[in-house]
Amino acid sequence: MINFEEELKKFHPSLEVEDAEEAIYNQDLTDMADLLVKMIQESGEKTDA
Amino acid sequence: MFCYHCGAQLSEQHDFCTACGADVHLYKKIMYVSNRFYNEGLERAGVRDLSGAVVSLRQSLKFNKSNVDARNLLGLVYFETGEVVAAMSEWVISKNMRPERNIADDYIGMLQSNATRLDSINQTIKKYNQAYAYCVQESRDLAVIQLKKVLSLNPKFVRAHLLLALLYMDSEQWEKAQRELKKCLDIDRNNTQALRYLKEVELMLQPDESIRQPAKHRKDESVRYQSDNEIIIQPMNVKEPKGSGASTLLNVGIGLIIGLAACYFLVVPARVADTRNEMKKTILEIGNQSDAKTSTIQQLELQVEKLQEENDSLNGTLEGYVGEDGTLVTIDNLLDAASIYLETQNLQDTAVRLETIASSVNVEETSEAFQKLYNLLLTTIGPELAVTYYNDGVTSYRNGDYAAAVELFTKAVYYDSANVEPLYYLGQAYRQNDDRENAIAAYQKVVELFPDTQNAASAKRHIEDLEQTAD
Structure with missing residues (x-):
């Protein structure tokens, strides 16, 4: 049996047009490639050290 | 695919960058995974599994945020599911990552060009x-x-x-x-x-969807549930009355009473009126029949009275004919008179019998044979008898016995009506007897029956005298 209150929690307000700019700016665009590059960089620095 | 270190294009055969020598096999794998997720997302979007496409494309972007195709497709999927701002975000980011030759440009232009639509x-x-x-x-x-x-x-x-x-x-x-x-x-x-x-x-x-229990209790004041195609909203605070069976019976009883009252006040008067009209018609017909019958009865009663009178008259007449022993006396008298005349030729006795007959019955109403015999006897003895009576009457007249003279002259006229003398002297006797009316009657008969005679002239004079005397 579906519980209305519990299901309602899964819904959230939708972004309005005015909020789009802020949402774009706040979006975290870090991806796996970035993580990999960072890891390689860190490992390279350690090797150099 | 470009090298993360120097940005040179990577070859497909080597796991290192041919420009800077950086190890790119992991990087390549990440790219491949991103592309694979993009392909998966594209495939899912193709079959309208938009939720799955979003998941795959987001995964693709997690591996490679620069996967513009994935981002554009993600924006498209968001737009299709009504998430316009999310779609716009992806397209804007995509456009930033690749400003030139990017389809996101068209999508953004499509949205921004129509302000009404955006609003x-x-x-x-x-x-x-x-x-x-x-x-x-x-x-x-x-x-x-x-x-x-x-x-x-x-x-x-x-x-x-x-x-x-x-x-x-x-x-x-x-x-x-x-x-x-x-x-x-x-x-x-x-x-x-x-x-x-x-x-x-x-x-x-x-299957048992037609039977529904009321919904669980809520803080709302009403309960809503569905029964077939109807939505029933029941206030919470209203409770079913207890003893519904008794109230149902009571309601049925009230309904019956109302129905009977409606029948009584609406239907019954009309029926009663119809019945009364029929009764009135019947009574009217009966009345008419009764009047007709009453009239008939009255007519019949009048007929009965008339017949009764006639009967009485006939009985009286019959009594005149019938004697104590029941025989017809008049016929006996006639036969007796004929017998006497034939045997003795005694005029007086025969005359007495004939006078008795004349006084008891109306000879003209008797039978033809009776009349014939009677008239025969009368004509046979009449003239001779008339002379006798005339002579006796004259004697009485001269003696001053006018009453006797009247009687005798009357008989003389009866037996011989063709003779003027008895009739004239009858008038004289009446006159002398101070019977003015009968005297005038006798004189008038003389004038009528014997107009050219001296007796008639005398009779006229006597009539005038008597009339003057009366004035």
């Missing part, structure tokens, strides 16, 4: 948020109204469909919820949430 989209989002706020505040009716408006503006807004379906499910409007969920699944075929809700709804719409 409408914005209003849709605001209404959806308002509906969501109503749901949180438990104003579910208002939320339903708002969501219906949202969906009229943007029929592809999947989240609005889901929220509306959830509201219908909460109010146990299962068929409406089913409709919303099916619309949702038409847009996003494998939407997990929609599928889960639909499963619940189909479970509730199974």
Whole structure:
């Protein structure tokens, strides 16, 4: 049996047009490639050290 | 694919950058994974599994945020599910990553070029948020109204469909919820949430769906449940009256009483009036028949009286004929008179018998044979008898016995009416006897029967004298 209150929690307000700019700016665009590059960089620095 | 270190294009055969020598095999794998997720997302989008496509494309972007194709496709998928701002975000980011030759440019231009459309989209989002706020505040009716408006503006807004379906499910409007969920699944075929809700709804719409218990108690003042195609809203504070059987019987009884009263006051008077009219007609007919019969009875009574009188008269006449022994006396007298004359030729006795007959009956009403015999006797003895009576009458007249003279002259006239003398002297005797009326009558007969005679002239003079005397 579906519980209305519990299901309602899964819904959230939708972004309005005015909020789009802020949402774009706040979006975290870090991806796996970035993580990999960072890891390689860190490992390279350690090797150099 | 470009090297993360120097940006040179990588070759497909080597796991290192041919320009800077950086190890790129992991990087390549990440790219391959990103592309694979993009392909998966594209495949899912192709079959309208938009939720699955979003997941795959987001995974693709997690591996490679620069996967512009994935980002553009993700934006497209968001737009198809009604998430316009999310779509815009992805396209904007995509355009930043690749400003040139990017289809995101067209998408953004499409949205921004039509301000009305953008405003409408914005209003849709605001209404959806308002509906969501109503749901949180438990104003579910208002939320339903708002969501219906949202969906009229943007029929592809999947989240609005889901929220509306959830509201219908909460109010146990299962068929409406089913409709919303099916619309949702038409847009996003494998939407997990929609599928889960639909499963619940189909479970509730199974065979005994016509019998429903009232919904669970809520803080609301009314309970809403569905029975077939009807939505029944029952206030919470209203309780069923106890002893419903007795009240039902009472209501039935009241209904019967009202029905009988309606019959009595509406139907019965009309029937009574009809019956009365029929009765009146019948009475009228009977009255007419009675009058006719009364009239007939009266006529018959008059006839009876008349017949009775006639009967009495005939009886009287018959009595005249019938003697004590029952025989006809008059016939006896006639036969006796004839017998006497034939045997003795005694005029006096024969005359006595004939006078008796004349005094008892009306000879003209007797039989023909009777009249014949009577007249025969009368004509046979009449003249001679008349002379006798005339002579006796004259004697009495001369002696001054006028009364006797009247009697004798009357007989003389009776037996011989063709002779003027007895009649004239009869008048004289009446006159002398001071019987003026009979005297005038006798004189007038003389004048009528014997007009050219001296006696007639004398009679006229006597009539004048008597009339002058009377004046």
